[in-house]
Each structure stands twice: as structure tokens, then as C-alpha cells.
Amino acid sequence: MPNYHRPSVTVDVVVFGLDDSVGALKVLLIKRGRPGTAFEGCWAIPGGFIEKDEDLEVAARRELREETHAEPSYIEQLATFGRPGRDPRGHVISVAYMALVRCDSLVIQGDDDAKEARWWSVDHLPDLAFDHAEILATALKRLRNKVRWQPVGLDLLPLVFTLSDLQRVYETILGKSLDKRNFRRKVMSYGVLVSAESMRVGSPGRPPSLFRFDREAYEALQEEGVEFEVTA
């Protein structure tokens, strides 16, 4: 390998979750705990340096697990941030990911380099280390845009949910109310929600009220280029 300049490379993961009790969109932050490091004691997006020959997404999941014990139901690469001066320690490039966690797995715990880990409402955030406010804003924009075309909201819900739960996810992410009838009609028109009614005793003849997501049916739709558009 020729002797080119080598920057340091980190992965950072913006994790969203839904606090169903208050209908708020939350983001998982850690308090930087390693003594003597940059921004010690500051709140930040979980993340850290990649290891030798480590895949980027593998590194993102590892850092998230080490610092918060969170296991995302969805993860995608967001963007890579490399503005000169973004890290006081030197030339550090961050490959950022966006992840979602189901609202019944919100229990997290700070560990490793993280003195503390907790969920923050996206509307009331603390000051963040590095350029993490910019990374978080980019992730929020991506989520709000993505939810209009893909059923990412389902990765914030438990595996079995009601249509009211699903509507609340969309309303929380988009920050606006949706018409209940219109929403239900659109959601059901794609044929990707199946009854999960066998999982509890229901009155016979009553329409199903508990659903689960049929990911295979959705993937077939996706291959045909159909978008999951339920909020317009």
C-alpha cells in the first residue's frame, strides 16, 4: 500500500425509537465517558472507530451494541461527514447510519465508552459533541422523507400492532394528523398487512384488529416498483 495520508474513520449511528406512551419520536444518545477524550461528558450519537478490515455496517452495529446494548430492527447508511475541523483530534471521517428500534425494546444501558445512554425527544435535545447536531438533522430529514414512500414506520412498532398504532407512528414522525379512514384504506390497499388475530381471542365475525407486516409481500411489491405511499 503506497504511503498516502490516512485519516481516522468512525461510524456513528442515529437511532430513532418511539415512546408510545407520549407519542414522541426519540433519539438515542450517549454521554461520552472515556476520561481525557474529546467532548468528555458531552452528549453524542453512539459510535466509534472502525477496526481493521471491518465492514462499515458491522462496525456500526458493534459500536451501538457496545455502548447502548440496542439491537436495531432497521439500519441503513445515511451519509459520510468529513468537513475539515469537525473533530478537534485530527482528520476524522464519520460514516453515519440511521437505525430504528422497536418501541417494546427501548430499554438501553450505557456501557463501554458511554457513561450513560438515554432516549431524548427529538424536539428537546441537549447540545451535542462534534458535528452530531448536523448528522442528527440529516437523519431526521431522511426518516421524514422515507416514511412517505417506504414502510419504515413498521420497524418502530412491536411485531404485532393495531392500525391505530401504525397511524400514530406516521403522525409522530411527520408531526401532523392524518385522516383515519383515508389512512386505513391506503394502508390496507397494498396487501402487506396480515391478521395476527390468532394470537389472541377475538370475537368471531369481527374484522381483525391486530396485524403483522408481511415483509415478503412488500418485497415483491418493491420489485415491481410500487411505493408504500399512505400519507399524502
Next chain:
Amino acid sequence: MPNYHRPSVTVDVVVFGLDDSVGALKVLLIKRGRPGTAFEGCWAIPGGFIEKDEDLEVAARRELREETHAEPSYIEQLATFGRPGRDPRGHVISVAYMALVRCDSLVIQGDDDAKEARWWSVDHLPDLAFDHAEILATALKRLRNKVRWQPVGLDLLPLVFTLSDLQRVYETILGKSLDKRNFRRKVMSYGVLVSAESMRVGSPGRPPSLFRFDREAYEALQEEGVEFEVTA
């Protein structure tokens, strides 16, 4: 800076252009020329290693200029590729960009690390170095998706164009025919094309046939959340 593992970081730029004479979507590739380096003599996406404290997009534009003299009219970050083993030289992460070049600036010339640079039709590509086939496929997918919601096609045209030129851009990128009347009605409905008729002698009373893009008007629309959707 603590002594963490440091990978090498490159920027690679997938540049699309439109060969208007044959209505084909083209991609700019270089023949790797530095003797004794990996994939010497192979075709590849233009790119190279980032320099100390260099901004990522600045590095992408610099490498493109050095190797091909191309000046893109549009550039955006695509994704970052870091699969272990993607580069035989070691742990190399590539931050990939997608760029567009106007069809009246298609003249390029190999230089620096590039023995040769030329445009290839996206339908007839040579074998590519590294994981560049995957990067190119990702860029093509991004372009074809993006053109449905944003006026990126305009960055492939000269600054002054006819509606037929514009329709041909969309048809070439999407690989399908569009209804002329429907296309024109939709395109004009956004109010972002203005007459460029003063630039040549037109018959009085005839509707304008030469247009230019009013980027400010479009940006105002964008802030309102309006999408430039002309192909559905």
C-alpha cells in the same frame, strides 16, 4: 489522537452525461495508468486518495479534474463502500459521489493517474476495477429514482434547451417513452422554466421554444416541499 487503526480513504465519482446525438446515457470512465498499481490498465470510475484535512466533496472534484478535466454541473454524495477485501491493496474505504455533466461539455481527456478517459454507454460497459460495477449500479439507481422527484435532468442539458430536449433527457434516463402533451403540461405547471427566446430571433407571437431553468424559483418550490414530478 489515540492510535486507532486507520484505513485508507478514497473518493470515487460516477459521472453521467448525455450523448444527445444518439440519445444515450453515458458514464465517464478512466483507464488506470499508474504502473505497478492495482488493476493497472483496467477501466475504473475516476477517483483517488483524499489528502490531509481535505473536504470530501472538494477531494471528489479535485480527483475528477486531475484525471479527466471534467467540471460537473451537479454533484452529490452517493454512498460509502467499505466491504472487506474490496481493494487488494488493503483496507480502503471509498466515499462515492454521483455527478452530472452538461452534454455540451462532454469533451474530456485522460491525465494524471488516468492513461485514458472516455464516455461509455451505460448499456455497454467494460469490466471494471475493484467494486466499481457495484458503485456504478448504485449511482444509476439513484439517478433513475431522483429524476422522478427532482429536476436533475436539467444538469445534463445545455443552459438553453427546448422541451423536446428535456423530454429526451427523461426518456433516456428512464429508458421509456413519455407522452409529449402530458410531459409538457406537467413540466410547465411548476413555473420553473423561463423563456430564453431573447437569445435568438423568433417569429413574433409564436410561443417560446427555447427555455432556461429558473433555479431560484425551483428552490422556493422545494422549500414548500413541492416535488418536480413530471414522468408519472
